[in-house]
Amino acid sequence: xxPDVFLTVLAPENLAxxxxxxxxxxxxxxxxxxxxxxxxxxxxxxxxxxxxxxxISAIVATTTTAIFAGDISGTLLRIPGTPASAAYVxxxxxxxxxxxxxxSLFVSLFTAAVGGxxxxxxxxxxxxxxARIAISFSSxxxxxxxxxxxxxxxxxxxxxVPKSFASLCIGLAVASVGIDVAVGHPRYTFGVPDLxxxxxxxxxxxxxFAFSEVLRTVQxxxxxxxxxxxxxxxxxxxxxxAFRIVVRFPGTLARSSVLGTLVGALPGxxxxxAAWISYALARRFSKNPEKFGKGSYEGVAAGGxxxxxxxxxxxxxxxxxGIPGDSVTAIAIGVLLLKGMTPGxxxxxxxxxxxxxxxxxxxxxxxxxxPVGILAILASTYILKVPRAVMAPVILLFxxxxxxxxxxxxxxxxxxxxxxxxxxxxxxxGIPLAPAILGIVxxxxxxxxxxxxxxxxxxxxxxxxxRQYSLVLGILTLGLWGLLILRTIREMLRAGRKRKGVSR
Amino acid sequence: xxxxxxTRLLGATALGFGAVLAxxxxxxxxxxxxxxxxxxxxxxxxxxxxxxxxxxxxxxSQEFGVPFNVVNRTGGNGVTGHSAIARAEPDGYTVGxxxxxxxxxxxxxxxxxxxxxxxxxxxxxVVPAGFTVKADSEFGSVTEVLEYAKANPxxxxxxxxxxxxxxxxxxxxxxxxxxxxxxxxRWIPSQGAGPAMQELMAGGVDVVTVAQSEAKTLIxxxxxxxLGYMHTERMAALxxxxxxxxxxxxxxxxxxxxxxxxxxxxxxxxxxxxEKAALKVMDTQEWADFKASRGADVVLMGSEDLAALMVxxxxxLGDTIKAIGMAK
Numbered sequence: 115x116x117p118d119v120f121l122t123v124l125a126p127e128n129l130a131x132x133x134x135x136x137x138x139x140x141x142x143x144x145x146x147x148x149x150x151x152x153x154x155x156x157x158x159x160x161x162x163x164x165x166x167x168x169x170i171s172a173i174v175a176t177t178t179t180a181i182f183a184g185d186i187s188g189t190l191l192r193i194p195g196t197p198a199s200a201a202y203v204x205x206x207x208x209x210x211x212x213x214x215x216x217x218s219l220f221v222s223l224f225t226a227a228v229g230g231x232x233x234x235x236x237x238x239x240x241x242x243x244x245a246r247i248a249i250s251f252s253s254x255x256x257x258x259x260x261x262x263x264x265x266x267x268x269x270x271x272x273x274x275v276p277k278s279f280a281s282l283c284i285g286l287a288v289a290s291v292g293i294d295v296a297v298g299h300p301r302y303t304f305g306v307p308d309l310x311x312x313x314x315x316x317x318x319x320x321x322x323f324a325f326s327e328v329l330r331t332v333q334x335x336x337x338x339x340x341x342x343x344x345x346x347x348x349x350x351x352x353x354x355x356a357f358r359i360v361v362r363f364p365g366t367l368a369r370s371s372v373l374g375t376l377v378g379a380l381p382g383x384x385x386x387x388a389a390w391i392s393y394a395l396a397r398r399f400s401k402n403p404e405k406f407g408k409g410s411y412e413g414v415a416a417g418g419x420x421x422x423x424x425x426x427x428x429x430x431x432x433x434x435x436g437i438p439g440d441s442v443t444a445i446a447i448g449v450l451l452l453k454g455m456t457p458g459x460x461x462x463x464x465x466x467x468x469x470x471x472x473x474x475x476x477x478x479x480x481x482x483x484x485p486v487g488i489l490a491i492l493a494s495t496y497i498l499k500v501p502r503a504v505m506a507p508v509i510l511l512f513x514x515x516x517x518x519x520x521x522x523x524x525x526x527x528x529x530x531x532x533x534x535x536x537x538x539x540x541x542x543x544g545i546p547l548a549p550a551i552l553g554i555v556x557x558x559x560x561x562x563x564x565x566x567x568x569x570x571x572x573x574x575x576x577x578x579x580x581r582q583y584s585l586v587l588g589i590l591t592l593g594l595w596g597l598l599i600l601r602t603i604r605e606m607l608r609a610g611r612k613r614k615g616v617s618r
Numbered sequence: 619x620x621x622x623x624x625t626r627l628l629g630a631t632a633l634g635f636g637a638v639l640a641x642x643x644x645x646x647x648x649x650x651x652x653x654x655x656x657x658x659x660x661x662x663x664x665x666x667x668x669x670x671x672x673x674x675x676x677x678x679s680q681e682f683g684v685p686f687n688v689v690n691r692t693g694g695n696g697v698t699g700h701s702a703i704a705r706a707e708p709d710g711y712t713v714g715x716x717x718x719x720x721x722x723x724x725x726x727x728x729x730x731x732x733x734x735x736x737x738x739x740x741x742x743x744v745v746p747a748g749f750t751v752k753a754d755s756e757f758g759s760v761t762e763v764l765e766y767a768k769a770n771p772x773x774x775x776x777x778x779x780x781x782x783x784x785x786x787x788x789x790x791x792x793x794x795x796x797x798x799x800x801x802x803x804r805w806i807p808s809q810g811a812g813p814a815m816q817e818l819m820a821g822g823v824d825v826v827t828v829a830q831s832e833a834k835t836l837i838x839x840x841x842x843x844x845l846g847y848m849h850t851e852r853m854a855a856l857x858x859x860x861x862x863x864x865x866x867x868x869x870x871x872x873x874x875x876x877x878x879x880x881x882x883x884x885x886x887x888x889x890x891x892x893e894k895a896a897l898k899v900m901d902t903q904e905w906a907d908f909k910a911s912r913g914a915d916v917v918l919m920g921s922e923d924l925a926a927l928m929v930x931x932x933x934x935l936g937d938t939i940k941a942i943g944m945a946k
Contacts, residue, residue: 159676252822311693436835437812448669451911458839
């Protein structure tokens with residue numbers, strides 16, 4: 115980074131803008147139903163009046179914080195901010211119920227900052243090379259990658275393999291609603307125009323997690339007399355505890371951050387898949403895999419670092435080729451163009467000050483995020499003092515308003531209610547919820563890319579193994595499926611043997 | 619003395635008349651929104667329609683002094699957003715970015731909505747299609763591609779948007795105009811221009827026919843190669859790329875457009891106030907700079923001409939859709 119750029123990024127006005135954007139991102143991200151994309155879209159008119167570097171800094175700072183802040187509502191209310199946070203929302207929420215809300219949130223915050231910084235450092239070193247790989251992903255590779263993501267959902271789920279698989283299938287069934295991209299035929303829309311575009315994941319996520327939680331709370335109110343159970347821990351202890359936890363898992367953090375950046379750079383649902391794969395791998399290599407899904411700090415650390423690292427990754431193809439990896443970077447490209455900067459392969463040569471400023475802002479934003487995040491956590495954990503009987507209707511209100519805000523239709527409210535019931539019934543039967551969310555997010559991606567690939571290959575299945583990367587990803591995915599089937603058979607045999615033993 | 623009186627009197631009367639006329643002229647087209655206006659964009663955040671609309675919305679917001687909230691109502695290949703614009707209350711508090719799809723969707727049977735269900739206000743952008751291949755492609759011109767496709771029908775693939783979307787019509791219409799089978803180059807549906815260019819760069823398809831302005835950056839930086847511009851004049855920013863009008867015997871051209879439109883049955887007073895404001899803010903340096911940054915020219919076209927353009931486009935695109943057998 116040249117000294118000039120360093121000065122521009124660290125200039126008082128720029129720091130002030132980053133700080134304001136951080137607060138703003140934190141607020142939007144923490145409100146259930148509002149997303150990072152929405153936060154950035156609302157920011158665009160303001161960037162017109164800013165110089166290029168502050169404009170980029172503002173966008174970067176907003177996204178980085180909004181993604182972390184999604185963990186606040188996830189932990190306290192069980193409404194994950196993004197599908198990426200859905201991977202570990204059960205862990206975070208369980209910790210909160212056990213009275214460790216602040217520790218868990220501080221772990222989220224610290225690991226998000228670490229993930230963010232690692233992501234930027236990787237980008238600074240190998241963005242052009244990484245973009246080369248990302249850009250060589252066609253529909254075949256994207257299909258396999260999404261399959262890999264789904265496979266991880268089965269490994270991740272708290273329940274047994276068949277139950278996780280059932281949850282995934284429910285998610286995939288929900289994803290099949292809407293117009294299909296290949297032939298343009300509407301499915302399961304029952305003549306409702308709002309369903310033409312399918313069921314978007316925000317109302318689905320709010321319904322499955324938050325509304326089902328409200329239902330359960332209401333059911334348990336009578337049984338549990340202690341209305342205020344979750345008084346959270348002291349700030350100092352929580353901070354120290356969180357710090358110790360973060361230091362305890364350097365391997366998990368490093369792996370998740372690197373993986374988050376790399377997978378985040380790939381087109382499609384990079385960031386979401388990244389968090390799930392990181393979480394699944396953390397569980398695989400953990401000394402306490404049984405704690406995952408039931409309040410594991412390690413799971414929170416893995417997912418939290420990975421999804422923030424993925425934000426940096428998502429900028430790679432956008433910056434190097436002008437092809438956005440997600441909707442946030444799509445908006446960002448629009449702003450860059452407006453400022454007379456054209457993303458493209460030569461941007462690192464022609465406009466080094468821009469790329470350095472971008473990386474610089476990322477670093478600064480991730481650092482400023484820590485104190486701002488601490489304030490937000492302290493402020494928000496006061497909700498835990500509110501009795502559950504009061505909290506439940508408030509969550510319900512937020513869920514419905516949030517769903518309406520994102521989609522702008524009453525249909526979204528019905529989706530929340532219907533899927534909330536589904537989620538409640540699933541939990542009653544021991545079916546984990548998280549894989550269903552991934553099914554909804556990835557279902558469409560898998561189908562679109564499968565259909566497009568089949569049209570391209572004119573129905574020849576071998577097309578899926580014709581290309582270099584798709585061959586590797588395909589074999590990896592099929593191998594994992596083989597392992598899964600073996601594991602299921604073993605589980606079923608063991609269960610059968612046990613039953614026999616009992617009957618004797 | 620009398621004459622002077624008379625002249626004075628006449629002068630005063632003339633002044634009075636003038637004043638009356640002036641107030642009348644000002645009374646027309648000076649409606650102003652008093653609260654926030656919703657600006658519906660039927661396409662996703664980050665695309666060309668979104669960028670143009672957001673810029674225009676912010677300029678209109680300064681002009682009128684009320685917020686213009688841009689809402690992306692995506693889905694249903696544009697049906698959702700266009701329906702939302704057409705069916706909104708025509709009270710001036712909902713406007714939107716009606717795009718060229720208003721002239722294609724009803725032909726392919728997606729919706730009953732036509733340009734008669736909206737109130738055109740002003741043209742915002744004209745977006746001619748391109749004919750773009752990978753930089754290391756063996757093809758050097760559109761004619762070469764067409765000849766290869768003629769000899770090997772169905773071997774080449776192209777992408778850019780969904781089946782029956784505007785860039786698909788650009789390709790199929792071009793093939794049809796050249797007397798070829800519209801399927802000679804197979805269409806691979808995609809979610810939009812970005813994913814289509816990703817496919818092209820990854821070697822998944824051979825050609826994209828997205829807007830040349832969208833492919834401009836990658837062409838300039840040597841990643842892609844522009845073979846043809848489906849317009850009557852070459853693009854100022856990329857003067858080396860021949861137009862299809864000059865190269866092909868059929869003289870085929872195709873452009874998408876983005877407009878500012880209101881719901882059907884909008885009060886003429888409100889519509890012309892918007893027209894006035896839109897044409898005013900699009901005639902500023904700020905708008906010109908914005909357009910230049912996207913490699914596009916400023917277009918200024920008011921309500922009346924736009925309505926005529928929509929009728930013309932509807933006919934031409936309908937003919938293309940029927941010719942390639944996609945009409946329903």
